[in-house]
Amino acid sequence: MRRIHAHGKAILFGEHAVVYGHPALALGIEDAVVARAVRPTAGRLGISVPGWGLDADQDSPGTVGEALRRLAALLPGDAGCEVEAEASIPMGAGLGSSAALAVLMVRAVAEARGAALDDDRVRAAANELEKVFHGNPSGLDGTVATFGGLCLFRKAPWDGDAPSGVPLRLLAPNVLRVAWPAPPLVIGHSGVRRSTASMVARVGRLREADPTRVDGLFATMGTCLWKGLDALGRGDHAGLGKAMNACQEALAALSLSCPEIDRMMDLALAAGALGAKLTGGGGGGCVLALAPGREQDVLEAFRRGGFDAFLVGVHGPTVEGKG
Ligand code: MEV
Numbered sequence: 001m002r003r004i005h006a007h008g009k010a011i012l013f014g015e016h017a018v019v020y021g022h023p024a025l026a027l028g029i030e031d032a033v034v035a036r037a038v039r040p041t042a043g044r045l046g047i048s049v050p051g052w053g054l055d056a057d058q059d060s061p062g063t064v065g066e067a068l069r070r071l072a073a074l075l076p077g078d079a080g081c082e083v084e085a086e087a088s089i090p091m092g093a094g095l096g097s098s099a100a101l102a103v104l105m106v107r108a109v110a111e112a113r114g115a116a117l118d119d120d121r122v123r124a125a126a127n128e129l130e131k132v133f134h135g136n137p138s139g140l141d142g143t144v145a146t147f148g149g150l151c152l153f154r155k156a157p158w159d160g161d162a163p164s165g166v167p168l169r170l171l172a173p174n175v176l177r178v179a180w181p182a183p184p185l186v187i188g189h190s191g192v193r194r195s196t197a198s199m200v201a202r203v204g205r206l207r208e209a210d211p212t213r214v215d216g217l218f219a220t221m222g223t224c225l226w227k228g229l230d231a232l233g234r235g236d237h238a239g240l241g242k243a244m245n246a247c248q249e250a251l252a253a254l255s256l257s258c259p260e261i262d263r264m265m266d267l268a269l270a271a272g273a274l275g276a277k278l279t280g281g282g283g284g285g286c287v288l289a290l291a292p293g294r295e296q297d298v299l300e301a302f303r304r305g306g307f308d309a310f311l312v313g314v315h316g317p318t319v320e321g322k323g
Contacts, residue, residue: 004083007147008032008088008145010185012182012244013243014222015251016221016256018138022221025153025228026140028145035084035104038081040081045072057082063132075106075109077112079114080109093193094284098130105129123145136200147171147172152177158174166233183237186291186298187310189308190286191260191284192260221250227239227246241274260307267301267305267307268302276289295311
């Protein structure tokens, strides 16, 4: 069997702002979901991820069943398959589990149907499934789930306005691969689940009420991204951490933090992190902490505080299991 896998994602900068056309910088969490078995069926599509307690097929109620029905109609052919997969990221924690599931299923069904899809078509199909999960996604999660690595993404194509002085490779019209290695990150899970769609809707309501303020916060987040990217290129971890903290302040001003995230910010910074921020939809989910050389201290601080935590390595793989 060809290896079928998908990445998770850790958004370093730009969540929510990306929905409104601003850029985002995100890191793929390598092999977040990997197919262990793909069994052919007459036509039915099914997926099980025991670690997530997920076992669904086309006839199942709920969003996974609906996504499978949409996928059955989306790709050419009618062969089916049942996929059994293993996950190394928690579900519904802001780490792109639904996008990873979508990319995995698209790749498995394309293989079962003999459809040769390049990565750009995989992410386009996965994005259609993401609409079932999240309503109107920016496309960031499906992009990172497909390509992995460090991606600079926005909705519109990069058209002669890509940042200069950064080693970039165009992966798709609106996706640039940043060739700098990302530093290890400690990821702590607040244990609080919030739907991305509801958090996106919350920001939408805030923006309707006060567009100037919200667009100003998005602009601040853009400044954090460019400062953070510049610091990353110079190996300036303190600068990158500062940009993450500033981004977190802007996200909190958009009511996207919560008491658990605030507590984890305090724990991370007290344990030696240079910077930390929530990642993804917010309102719960995960915190990313940058703590070069102090990763174990931050991991332990999160765990002592009652939060699950793990480490994402330089090129994305999870190097230590969930706590
Ligand atoms: C969710 O992982 C990221 C958001 O920006 C939503 C999106 O990009 O569709 C909050």
